[in-house]
Amino acid sequence: MNFAQVMNELESLGTERTKKLYLGNGAREPLFGVATGAMKPMKKLIKRNQPLAEELYATGNYDAMYFAGVIADPDAMTxxxxxxxxxxxxxxxxxxxxxxxxxxxxxxxxxxxxxxxxxxxxxxxxxxxxxxxxxxxxxxxxxxxxxxxxxxxxxxxxxxxxxxxxxxxxxxxxxxxxxxxxxxxxxxxxxxxxxxxxxxxxxxxxxxxxxxxxxxxxxxxxxxxxxxxxxxxxx
Known part of the structure; x- marks a missing residue:
């Protein structure tokens, strides 16, 4: 999956209920409101991809930033x-x-x-x-x-x-x-x-x-x- 595909999938997985929960805990726009468990199928498909993680984290979108952490390669980071x-x-x-x-x-x-x-x-x-x-x-x-x-x-x-x-x-x-x-x-x-x-x-x-x-x-x-x-x- 590339950057655009991941962002589209995250958007489709978002719910207003989860978004409201995240906003109440301090998150701010932009975000979709994706439950962490809903990200697991994408994680299994992508596994680790540091360049993609960097792209996602740089968006400022909370869900994308979270998923960046899921697929990041920690030992590739300084x-x-x-x-x-x-x-x-x-x-x-x-x-x-x-x-x-x-x-x-x-x-x-x-x-x-x-x-x-x-x-x-x-x-x-x-x-x-x-x-x-x-x-x-x-x-x-x-x-x-x-x-x-x-x-x-x-x-x-x-x-x-x-x-x-x-x-x-x-x-x-x-x-x-x-x-x-x-x-x-x-x-x-x-x-x-x-x-x-x-x-x-x-x-x-x-x-x-x-x-x-x-x-x-x-x-x-x-x-x-x-x-x-x-x-x-x-x-």
Missing amino acids: AEDFDRWMETAYFYMLSDYVVAVTLSEASIAQEVADTWIESGEELKRSAGWSTYCCLLGNRKDEEFDVEKISRLLDVVKMTIHSAPPRAQSSMNNFVYTVAISFVPLHEKALEVSREIGQIELERPGKKPAVLDATATIEKWMTRGKLGFKRRYVRC
């Missing part, structure tokens, strides 16, 4: 490429669900995520923490430096309450991901979650959401999910 994608990721569903998820399959994932976490920019920070969530929830524990992940837990403990909302959400996710998916630091992550306590997340135009990493950890533990790893990161 740190500069991921930074360029981040520059046009204007809300969290792009920064965290497209750019961070794509980055998590690249060999440079931790290197780039570290720079984003330290950037001071809300969506970059959010994407950096989300990248680590994807990594820890998918890769073997032996692939990580325990001391480094421990230091990141300390960073969360010291800064989460002063962080901007989207970063708070991803940092909270990081804590419970470590507790569930990274067994060497399960106890420390659980302790950090208790020290952090509940966080009231401000959301424009909506009621605040309450984040509770401890409750999430306990819920997963009762299901016997300690050590859980996802088979796939991208849809």
